[in-house]
Amino acid sequence: MNIIYAIDLLGTMVFAISGAMAANRHGIDVFGATFTGFVTAIGGGSLRDVFLNLRPVWVDDGNYLLAILVGVSISIFANRQLYKLARTLFLFDALGIGFFCVVGVQKSLAYDSSPIAAIIFGMFSAVMGGVIRDTLMNETPLIFRKEIYATACLSGAILYVLLGLLSVDPNLNAFISAAVIFIIRLLAVRFKLSLPVVGG
Template sequence: MIYWLDLIGTFVFAISGALAAWDKKMYHDIFGVSFTAFVTSIGGGTMRDLILGTRPVWVNDSRYVIAIVLGVGVTILFRARFLRYRRSIFLFDTLGIGFYTVIGLQKALAFGVHPWAAVILGMISAIFGGVIRDMMVNEIPLIFSRQIYATACLAGAALYIGLRHLGVDQDWNMVASIILVITIRLTALRKGWSLPYLEKQ
């Protein structure tokens, strides 16, 4: 289940990256769109794996590249429909951070790191690809805004650790934690929730 969820996360993040590039009128350069999708998909997981001292999974498994290619293909085929609704980019990004938070956390725990360090690595897995994507399309990364973004990842990861401590079945734990990340993020977007603003001294 973990493996397939990781591939699904790669796929939806590829759509997120390709949509962001297309939205910035980069569609004349298919390589630019594809490369943005690629780094969005593998950026967070690669950073996590480098911190853990292991080889990134996509290097040894061609299915990850196939998932990215499929994500770009879906974006090209349905771009008009996606871009007609401006929230499509945010939707695919939200799905991506939900999957990647839990997958990154799982992999960190498998390497024997402290649970709260695993929470941080889960967050890094989820948001780092988006940070690179936003910088590539000349946007301020969402993590540097007041939006509920990384906070949603931390909440989902913390729930996973708590349920794991209580002995909840791993598959149900993963589903519940992913749903929490997605629910917090989408609810915050819909209701306009944001983090407190820090006044200049």
């Protein structure tokens, strides 16, 4: 199994967990938690694929649906234990957005998107599922708060494109770019780094 593919599946599962946990926090029933986990996991990638005029990958690859089902089940049956592992889940989430972003850039470039469009699609792949989740939960999406989140994805996506122009090995490029996103996200949370507020 391709390691990027495996990590993409892991990221899908983690995003499904985060979506279902958000629903659990709001006292939503099992169906609602499952639906929220589903749209959180596939929202960004599906939006990217629609813009690329492609069928979303989960339509043809049942492993993504299986990953979502596993993630939602973990959230429902191990809800209390998961809250004790909030830090661990944050680390997986940070890793997940890194690889979701890189996969989004890779796929966009493979289908002849311009480098700028590929960078944007990479960010969409990583953050739009969370935007949908937060909107459903009637919360301000994370990308509209002061936290450095989408900016980390943009940084990694730009780096991936630049390293690609320098003919860096694609697998090495993917790991470097995803690692940069991961590190930026961790540092931003650890040191409470944020972008300036408009009018602030």
